[in-house]
Amino acid sequence: MTVYFIGAGPGAADLITVRAQELIKAAPVCLYAGSLVPAELLDQCPEGARKVDTANLDLDAIIAELRAAHEQGLDVVRLHSGDPSVLSAVAEQLRRLDAAGVPYRIVPGVPAFAAAAAALGRELTVPGVGQTVILTRTSQRATAMPEGEDLDTLGKSRATMVLHLAVQRIDYLVEQLVPNYGADCPVAVVARASREDEVILRGTLADIAEQVHAADIRRTAVVIVGKTLAAQQFPDSHLYSAERERP
Structure with missing residues (x-):
């Protein structure tokens, strides 16, 4: 078996x-x-x-x-x-x-962060804007985070950050992330991604907490933070460049 x-x-x-x-x-x-x-x-x-x-x-x-x-x-x-x-x-x-x-x-299966990105219609890695994605969580009612994996430390990279199991601590997330990302950094919250009752919130670190409270989102949500969420001006990927050498 x-x-x-x-x-x-x-x-x-x-x-x-x-x-x-x-x-x-x-x-x-x-x-x-x-x-x-x-x-x-x-x-x-x-x-x-x-x-x-x-x-x-x-x-x-x-x-x-x-x-x-x-x-x-x-x-x-x-x-x-x-x-x-x-x-x-x-x-x-x-x-x-x-x-x-x-x-x-x-x-393997489809992870929640991938379904959330699809719902947002965004790529989380954008040329010249962000090429790193951090998948993490917080530890309020879960196993303690290992040393060096607190939000302040992780946020110093300013990489796109995806937070699972954390929307109920949205005020804490904002407090911890603003010093590194800035209050105007784009944020999205996707609750129940891919389901019929999916909810999408878009904003910045300055206003996302208010939106989450107003929508009464407390669980089954992914929080995504980073400039790639709103990137418009960026270079095309080298992958499909006409100047790229091909076999």
């Missing part, structure tokens, strides 16, 4: 890979991350499949489910929102499965 950790995407049921869809249709056991995973994906599970909502399970209980399936020789799809490579809490599950000798594979 194999446990397949699947990136179930940012919310729209059709934003998953063909590989992921085929695995969901075949697996007799499905563990999924509660309200973050579209119900339409669960409907694709085979008839009689065991479906387990992990929203209220701790790590031990989740691993117990995976080990039980292993003992029965049953494949498992473990659905995580977004992509497993970023802020997915997959690492600790993999560590325990390694110790238990349970085989697994990871199937």
Whole structure:
């Protein structure tokens, strides 16, 4: 058997890979991350499949489910929102499965920041404006951030910054980022990216907090900060330049 950790995407049921869809249709056991995973994906599970909502399970209980399936020789799809490579809490599950000798594979998905950028109609890396993207979060009610990864330190680069799990601290974000980015730096907040109830807010560090409070956005949102969000005057990419040497 194999446990397949699947990136179930940012919310729209059709934003998953063909590989992921085929695995969901075949697996007799499905563990999924509660309200973050579209119900339409669960409907694709085979008839009689065991479906387990992990929203209220701790790590031990989740691993117990995976080990039980292993003992029965049953494949498992473990659905995580977004992509497993970023802020997915997959690492600790993999560590325990390694110790238990349970085989697994990871199937990538569409991350929330990519869906947010698509909703905004923006490229996050613009020639001559910004070529670096920082993916991070804050630590109010989550695991503490490692030393050197606080917003002030990261912000010194003035790179495009994408903040997950942080919109409920929008006032704090503004306070921490203004000294490095400036109050006029463009900001966008995308809540429930790719879903029917998606909300997009555009502004600057000077006014984005007021907009977030007015819209009552408290979770399931991505905050993007950086000049690339509003870049208009920039050089064309060398990739398609007529002057570029080609084979």
